Amino acid sequence: MGDGLLYTKDLAVGYGGVTVVNGIELSVQPGRIVTLIGPNGAGKSTVLKTITRQLAPTGGAVVLDGRDLRAVPERDLARTEAILMTARPAPELMTCFDVVSAGRYPYTGRLGLLTEADRAEVRRAMDLVGVTALADKDFTRVSDGQRQLVMLARAICQRPRLLVLDEPTSYLDVRYKLKLLTVLKDLAAREGLAVLMSLHELALARRVSDTLVCVADGVIDRIGPPEEIFTPGTMARLFGVTEELLAQARAEGLRWEELYGF
Numbered sequence: 001m002g003d004g005l006l007y008t009k010d011l012a013v014g015y016g017g018v019t020v021v022n023g024i025e026l027s028v029q030p031g032r033i034v035t036l037i038g039p040n041g042a043g044k045s046t047v048l049k050t051i052t053r054q055l056a057p058t059g060g061a062v063v064l065d066g067r068d069l070r071a072v073p074e075r076d077l078a079r080t081e082a083i084l085m086t087a088r089p090a091p092e093l094m095t096c097f098d099v100v101s102a103g104r105y106p107y108t109g110r111l112g113l114l115t116e117a118d119r120a121e122v123r124r125a126m127d128l129v130g131v132t133a134l135a136d137k138d139f140t141r142v143s144d145g146q147r148q149l150v151m152l153a154r155a156i157c158q159r160p161r162l163l164v165l166d167e168p169t170s171y172l173d174v175r176y177k178l179k180l181l182t183v184l185k186d187l188a189a190r191e192g193l194a195v196l197m198s199l200h201e202l203a204l205a206r207r208v209s210d211t212l213v214c215v216a217d218g219v220i221d222r223i224g225p226p227e228e229i230f231t232p233g234t235m236a237r238l239f240g241v242t243e244e245l246l247a248q249a250r251a252e253g254l255r256w257e258e259l260y261g262f
Contacts, residue, residue, distance in 0.1 A: 004029045005065060005162055005194045006051065006081075012059030013043065013050040019058045020046050024220055026213050028162065028194045033184060035205045036198040037229075038215035039239055044198040045086075047215065048166050051196065052083045065161070078106035082160035084151055086167050096142065096150045097135040100126055103157030125157040126150075129183050145176030152180060156187070163187075165197035169204060177201075181208045203262035206230055214238050232256045 004027035012022035021043035028034045036044040049055045051062055053069055062069040065080055072080070082103070091099060103125065104118040114122070126132045129149045134142055139150065148168065155163055163184070169177040185208060187193040199205040205212060205226075212229040214221040216238050222229065229235075236246065239260070249259045 003027055006196065007063050008051070008060065009063065010060035011047075011050070011057055011062060013046045013055065014058045015046070015055070017058060019218070021215060021218055021220070022059065024060070026220065026223060028196045030161065030192040030194045031188050032210040033188050033195040033197070033208055034211045034213060035209040036196075036213045036215055037200075037202065037205050037238070038221070040200070042215045043218070044215050045166050048085075048164055048196070048198060052081065052085075052164050053077065075106055078158060080160060081162045081164060082155035082158040084148075084155050084163070084165040084168055086170055091139060094139050095135065096131060096137050096139050096146075097122060097126070099139045099150055100131075100153045100157050103154040106158060121157055121159065122153075125153040128156060128187075129153045130179060145172045148172060148176065149180060152183065156183075160193070162194045162196065165195070167198055167200060169199065169201060177204065184208065202230075202260055206262055216240075230257075230262070235260050 007027040008024045011024035012019045013024065014020040024047060026034065036047060038044055046055065050057055051069070064072055064077070100122050101114060101118070104114060104121060105112050108114060108118065123132070126135060129152050131146060131149050131153055134146060134150065139147065142150070152168070168180055172180065181204060184195055188195050209226060211223065212226055213223050214229060214234070221238055222234060232246070235241070235256070241259070246256060246259065249256070
């Protein structure tokens with residue numbers, strides 16, 4: 001898979017030199033949404049942390065915009081790739097506008113002073129995700145859903161070409177889940193943003209993704225479009241669902257789609 005804004009070459013990921021997932025060959029193209037799915041603990045977050053250079057590979061390589069990720073200067077990385085991980089900061093005495101403004105720091109000088117053009121980018125990002133009304137509110141005093149949207153605005157504010165998100169809809173209610181994913185679909189389609197994320201909610205992954213990457217048992221089990229991945233056989237193998245459990249579900253009047261939650 002030697003193409004795409006980002007791609008991996010026989011990538012192996014893990015902690016402390018111990019590999020969790022190996023043989024990873026995936027590619028993310030501009031304007032496309034690629035989603036990692038699989039059982040809890042399969043290594044999806046570890047893959048994303050390696051692709052965002054929070055962890056060093058235990059083998060292979062990540063290539064970003066034609067360069068080995070390890071050789072990309074920090075500022076170039078921040079201007080190409082933005083991150084939205086599950087853990088959110090809790091900055092004190094910062095407004096939501098201040099938090100979103102942090103996304104402009106790859107473009108500001110050492111003092112981090114915002115120009116009017118930078119402020120325009122902040123306002124644009126907040127408007128895109130619908131949090132303009134929160135600009136002057138204390139970041140720690142808004143809801144979880146609002147905070148997640150503010151963090152998404154911060155990532156958008158970087159004007160990245162690639163956005164990486166780890167379980168971005170966790171702890172969000174239906175309204176904020178739909179808002180966040182709608183923004184991602186729009187940015188991918190309208191601005192050519194490449195999106196790589198993990199989702200545990202299969203119904204959302206099925207509807208928002210162009211490509212699904214199945215992670216299980218230390219390897220990439222399968223890669224393909226939703227219509228190829230969401231079949232009884234593939235889902236049963238991916239999540240370790242036995243034929244006995246499927247039979248029990250059918251006896252209770254459940255379809256396999258309902259068993260998997262989509």
